[in-house]
Amino acid sequence: MSLVSQRNSILPGFGLTLGYTLLYLGAIVLLPLAALVLRASSLGLSGIWQIAMEPRTFAALRTSFSLALAAAGINVVFGGIVAWVLSRYEFPGRRLLDAAVDLPFALPTAVAGIALAAIYAPNGWIGVWLAPLGWKIAYTPLGIVVALVFIGLPFIVRTVQPVIAELNLDLEEASATLGATRYQTLSRVILPTLTPALLTGFALAFARGVGEYGSVIFVAGNLPYVSEIAPLLIIVKLEEFNYAGATAIATVMLGASFFILLAINLIQAWSRRRLGYV
Known part of the structure; x- marks a missing residue:
């Protein structure tokens, strides 16, 4: 049977x-x-490759993938800290903060983009203080990173938070009893256990960031070769009735995302086997 x-x-x-x-x-x-x-x-591999290697297309793909990776990496660090604080500490307003983590899920992406642009624009609440220092966030690649960090944070927090809640405190106490420093306990006891969850959250945040459109176009500036993302270029191709070019770019994004996520999943499986989970 x-x-x-x-x-x-x-x-x-x-x-x-x-x-x-x-x-x-x-x-x-x-x-x-x-x-x-x-x-x-229908374009053939050579046709798809030719479109992908066009300077404007290649620049847009590089912008989307590199900034999505950067934003996901930032979220792994700071999202992990947020998840730790919400899981391990009791303080006034904790439930309110915990609920606020899910706001990027609930907000329409266009609303998020408009809000970020209003805050980080040179005349915005935060941008007005950064402008005299020569720092510009809105309408630059840095603005794209901010938008992707905003929409990707919940993936890290909600993936890691349950794992932190289930961590065995006895292991941390035993580590301290044996004379380990806080750094040693973090690096050798806690982080190895959290690694599979962190990788899962990273993959989810990256996948969301690569295809993000609504929150980015309002804060990116959308300058070709500088801050134009691949999803926007697909829209441009569709508006030009260049359906073959649009599908070619989308196929390249699909293939690249698949192989990157496959690599992350293989690393995650290796880390789980190393910890004896499977």
Whole structure:
């Protein structure tokens, strides 16, 4: 008897649920992606490569992927700290702050972009103090990073927070009893346990950042070769009725995102095996 059939389930049989799963994923995820790749394949690999290597397209792809990676990396550090504080400390207003973490999920992305532009513009609440120092955030690549950090923070916090809540405090106490410093306890006891969750949050924040559009276009400046993102360039191609070019850029983004996420998942699986989770 197979392992699947030995497990009890409140849902109908394995065959029915698996069939629904494949049908749902096929219709919602695989079919649209297959149509995208099929449409772009009419150009051939050489045609897709030629479009991807156009100076403006390459600059937009580089901007999207590099800034998404940078924002996800920033969120790993500061999002991890936020998750630690919300999980380990009791203080007035903690529940309010905990609820505020989910605001980027609830806000329309355009609203977030307008708000960030209003704050960090040269005449904004924060930008007006930075302008005399020669620091410009809005309408620069730095503004894109700020927007991607804003929308990516909840992915890190909500992924890491449950793991922190389940950490065994006895391990930390034993580490301190054996004479370990706080840094040693953090680096050798806590961080290895949090690494799989941090990698998962990083992957989610990166994936969201690469495809983000609404919150970025209001704060980026959208200058070709400087602060133009790939999703905006796809919109530009569609407005020019250049559907082949739009699908080619989208296919390149899809392929690059897939391989980056695959690498992150392989690292995550390795870290889980190293910790003995699987």
